[in-house]
Amino acid sequence: MSNNDQKPFQIGDIIMDNRVVLAPMAGICNSAFRLTVKEFGAGLVYAEMISDKALNIRNKKTLDMLYIDERENPMTLQIFGGDKENLVEAAKFVDKNTTADIIDINMGCPVNKIIKCEAGAKWLLDPNKIYEMVSAVVDAVDKPVSVKMRIGWDDERVFAVENAQAAERAGAAAIAMHGRTRVQMYEGKANWDVLAEVKKNINIPFIANGDVETPADAKRILEHTKADAVMIGRAALGNPWMMYQTVKYLESGELMPEPSVREKMDVCLLHFERLKALKGEKVAVREMRKHASWYLKGIRGNGKIRNAINLAETEQELRALLNNVVEERDEDELVLA
Ligand SMILES: Cc1cc2nc3c(=O)[nH]c(=O)nc-3n(C[C@H](O)[C@H](O)[C@H](O)COP(=O)(O)O)c2cc1C
CATH class of the missing domain: 3.20.20.70 (Aldolase class I)
Known part of the structure; x- marks a missing residue:
């Protein structure tokens, strides 16, 4: 080193x-x-x-x-x-x-x-x-x-x-x-x-x-x-x-595994919660669109969800979309590096 x-x-x-x-x-x-x-x-x-x-x-x-x-x-x-x-x-x-x-x-x-x-x-x-x-x-x-x-x-x-x-x-x-x-x-x-x-x-x-x-x-x-x-x-x-x-x-020298889909979405939502506490729901949802798209990187079939998230205006919509990502997949499935 x-x-x-x-x-x-x-x-x-x-x-x-x-x-x-x-x-x-x-x-x-x-x-x-x-x-x-x-x-x-x-x-x-x-x-x-x-x-x-x-x-x-x-x-x-x-x-x-x-x-x-x-x-x-x-x-x-x-x-x-x-x-x-x-x-x-x-x-x-x-x-x-x-x-x-x-x-x-x-x-x-x-x-x-x-x-x-x-x-x-x-x-x-x-x-x-x-x-x-x-x-x-x-x-x-x-x-x-x-x-x-x-x-x-x-x-x-x-x-x-x-x-x-x-x-x-x-x-x-x-x-x-x-x-x-x-x-x-x-x-x-x-x-x-x-x-x-x-x-x-x-x-x-x-x-x-x-x-x-x-x-x-x-x-x-x-x-x-x-x-x-x-x-x-x-x-x-x-x-x-x-x-x-x-x-x-x-x-x-140990390479840790990539996170699971569930972990990724959980942390994305934690990030959102914190952003909401800082800036309020409306701004947080808008700012979270770009972040969510980055969190979705490496998750199979993420294109459609990204498009939907780009249109989300409320916390409820954002949460539903992110929870759906987990429900539609094996939650232990690992994200691709
Ligand atoms: C979206 C974005 C915003 C950035 N904003 C700043 C900034 O506010 N201040 C700064 O010194 N560098 C800023 N940078 C430069 C980064 O700190 C860093 O030097 C650059 O991205 C190269 O590192 P990386 O290859 O690891 O991304 C920004 C980079 C990006 C991509």
Whole structure:
């Protein structure tokens, strides 16, 4: 595994139980999903990114995004922004008013809306800007500050090592890096060689990210990059089992079986219950459509059910459809990997 097998995975004074981390995902990583993934063994969970400006004007929906269930800790709240003043103010608010363990700054978001505000991946072109922004936040808060970035802007401008070193010099307590450039968006393959180069050149904890689809991939990325931890995003969608399977695999090389149809639907409904408690029935049912479709992955004949779920408006309809999935099948039937 990694060089750091013997050392616990630690950021600031926060010690994690293991090296498996849930990636921040906008529109997905709210408390309902994070807690569910945490219960499946993740060592650290990241929240979806939060706009500094929206937080600073105390936008109600944004304030709601700060909710953290105490069973989630250790957890990281991620903020993004374009100017120092707003970013620092938002970081101070998170520092004083939430139970997050770590504050993360987003330097990886590739979407135009965010780049236009000089936020997200835009800073990857300028290590000095990274230094300036990170040191301003570090100076203003008590919680450890981490940074999540991509390897660079485009193939010609991969300043991964310089950028990571700038964040380290500025006082960042950890760095998570996705092995793609901004221009790549989600295309092509994540470049694990660059991640390995970064790890070699910094002394703070490093979390490697990108294209970990299986527990075996997690082991490979840790071996290849010597990172302190592995971050998993899309492979955890509708699949919190990925977390315990990965933890177990890293510990013992044992590959746990896929869950049964009944287990999958039970956890999907638990996730829904939590989402309903956060956002109310109407919003929860709508948001659950995409999640349910992910939970249904690997279940035989799921196409028709997915279509029906996309039309569900009420809890009753959603529950009936998911219960039907179990009734129409042998409930012990295992989901296909
Ligand atoms: C739907 C979606 C939303 C995302 N939102 C965020 C975000 O809010 N903040 C962030 O730093 N990265 C975000 N990402 C990037 C992921 O954290 C991660 O870096 C990327 O998906 C690569 O990891 P994976 O191959 O394990 O999915 C998002 C990715 C997806 C697919």
